[in-house]
Amino acid sequence: MAMILSSKLETCASSLLQSSVLRPCEPTCSCLAVVPFQGSKSLGVLRNEGHSKFANERSRGFFVSTRATVTTYIDVDSESSSQEDEETSTSELLCCPICFRPLSRVGPTGLTSAAIRSSGFSCKSCRKGFVNEDVYLDLTILEGNKVYDESTTPGAEIFRSPLVSFVYERGWRNSFFWANFPGPDEEFKMAQDYFKPVAGGVLIDVSCGSGLFTRRFAQSGDYKSVIASDFSENMLRQTDQFIKQDASLATLNIALVRADVARLPFATGSIDAIHAGAALHCWPSPASAMAEISRVLKPGGVFVGTTFVIPIPVVDFGIRDVRRAIKGVINSSSIHFFEESELEELCGTCGLVEYSRIRRGQFIMISAKRAQNI
Ligand SMILES: C[S@@+](CC[C@H](N)C(=O)[O-])C[C@H]1O[C@@H](n2cnc3c(N)ncnc32)[C@H](O)[C@@H]1O
Numbered sequence: 001m002a003m004i005l006s007s008k009l010e011t012c013a014s015s016l017l018q019s020s021v022l023r024p025c026e027p028t029c030s031c032l033a034v035v036p037f038q039g040s041k042s043l044g045v046l047r048n049e050g051h052s053k054f055a056n057e058r059s060r061g062f063f064v065s066t067r068a069t070v071t072t073y074i075d076v077d078s079e080s081s082s083q084e085d086e087e088t089s090t091s092e093l094l095c096c097p098i099c100f101r102p103l104s105r106v107g108p109t110g111l112t113s114a115a116i117r118s119s120g121f122s123c124k125s126c127r128k129g130f131v132n133e134d135v136y137l138d139l140t141i142l143e144g145n146k147v148y149d150e151s152t153t154p155g156a157e158i159f160r161s162p163l164v165s166f167v168y169e170r171g172w173r174n175s176f177f178w179a180n181f182p183g184p185d186e187e188f189k190m191a192q193d194y195f196k197p198v199a200g201g202v203l204i205d206v207s208c209g210s211g212l213f214t215r216r217f218a219q220s221g222d223y224k225s226v227i228a229s230d231f232s233e234n235m236l237r238q239t240d241q242f243i244k245q246d247a248s249l250a251t252l253n254i255a256l257v258r259a260d261v262a263r264l265p266f267a268t269g270s271i272d273a274i275h276a277g278a279a280l281h282c283w284p285s286p287a288s289a290m291a292e293i294s295r296v297l298k299p300g301g302v303f304v305g306t307t308f309v310i311p312i313p314v315v316d317f318g319i320r321d322v323r324r325a326i327k328g329v330i331n332s333s334s335i336h337f338f339e340e341s342e343l344e345e346l347c348g349t350c351g352l353v354e355y356s357r358i359r360r361g362q363f364i365m366i367s368a369k370r371a372q373n374i
Pocket of ligand 1: 152155156157159160173206208209212213229231235259260261262276277278279282283284
């Protein structure tokens with residue numbers, strides 16, 4: 001079937017084919033977004049590098065929404081769906097952050113930055129496309145939003161700044177020595193001990209910052225794939241820069257995914273190992289984050305995280321409100337200090353078992369496993 005397009009829409013469409021999905025094609029254009037269209041068999045996804053090739057080789061269906069909220073389906077040729085089926089593979093791990101259904105993928109398979117950059121992802125049920133526009137694949141709920149945005153807590157927002165992201169590994173991280181953090185090399189070795197049972201699997205370094213542990217995990221050769229994930233766009237850009245500066249990392253399976261730890265875009269029970277270095281105290285909701293970590297871990301999958309603990313136990317005289325008030329004062333800064341017992345309880349609450357920890361002063365490394373299915 002072929003529809004004749006108006007010349008304006010044609011201009012919009014070709015512009016969009018050369019730019020990206022879900023973006024206005026030019027400032028003066030009335031075209032607002034292109035939403036992947038799920039035809040009877042095929043799903044059209046257009047993206048930066050890959051889509052012009054697909055669009056030139058064969059036509060595919062997609063919606064153009066205009067500012068007048070008119071949605072027009074442009075179908076130049078729908079006879080190529082069987083060929084498209086061959087190219088459209090459902091990624092095993094990557095999920096829609098809205099509905100958690102697996103994302104469809106058009107492009108090469110694999111969890112490497114290169115393969116992801118050459119792919120387009122979409123959620124068939126939410127009709128939303130996700131593209132690797134920057135150096136990372138953005139799988140946050142608000143990806144592509146132009147108007148509505150949200151800022152999180154100061155403890156999380158500070159790391160989105162380009163300056164803080166730049167100085168983080170160039171000095172900021174060393175300041176954790178005051179709390180007896182052993183330093184990245186030693187922390188990496190300690191984490192690796194906990195991850196031994198899941199060697200060979202897929203590891204996500206959530207809240208990876210500038211990727212100081214991501215690089216070490218990838219270089220170890222102990223994992224099939226390493227996914228560097230953070231909410232901060234600028235931290236991910238730093239991660240990418242550090243990776244590019246190290247030739248030994250060029251051929252390794254490292255993917256960069258922007259994600260909120262409290263809404264992880266990964267399939268339930270799909271991940272072997274999750275690392276969260278110096279991050280729990282920055283998360284807006286550690287409980288939501290730990291629940292997500294537990295959800296995406298495979299049964300027996302291992303979580304390792306480090307954070308700060310309160311130097312002295314909180315004396316609450318057995319009264320919950322007193323405890324809450326004391327913790328409120330201690331945590332009035334942007335960083336959240338935990339009690340050891342809280343961390344253990346949090347893991348248990350979220351279905352993580354075999355809790356273990358290493359403590360030095362205010363530094364703590366915790367580890368727990370996703371309970372096996374009964
Ligand atoms: C102190 S840095 C830790 C970086 C690194 N893992 C390390 O060990 O040094 C904390 C990181 O948590 C990230 N973060 C804060 N809130 C987050 C969220 N909701 N989802 C994912 N990452 C988040 C920040 O962007 C920041 O990169």
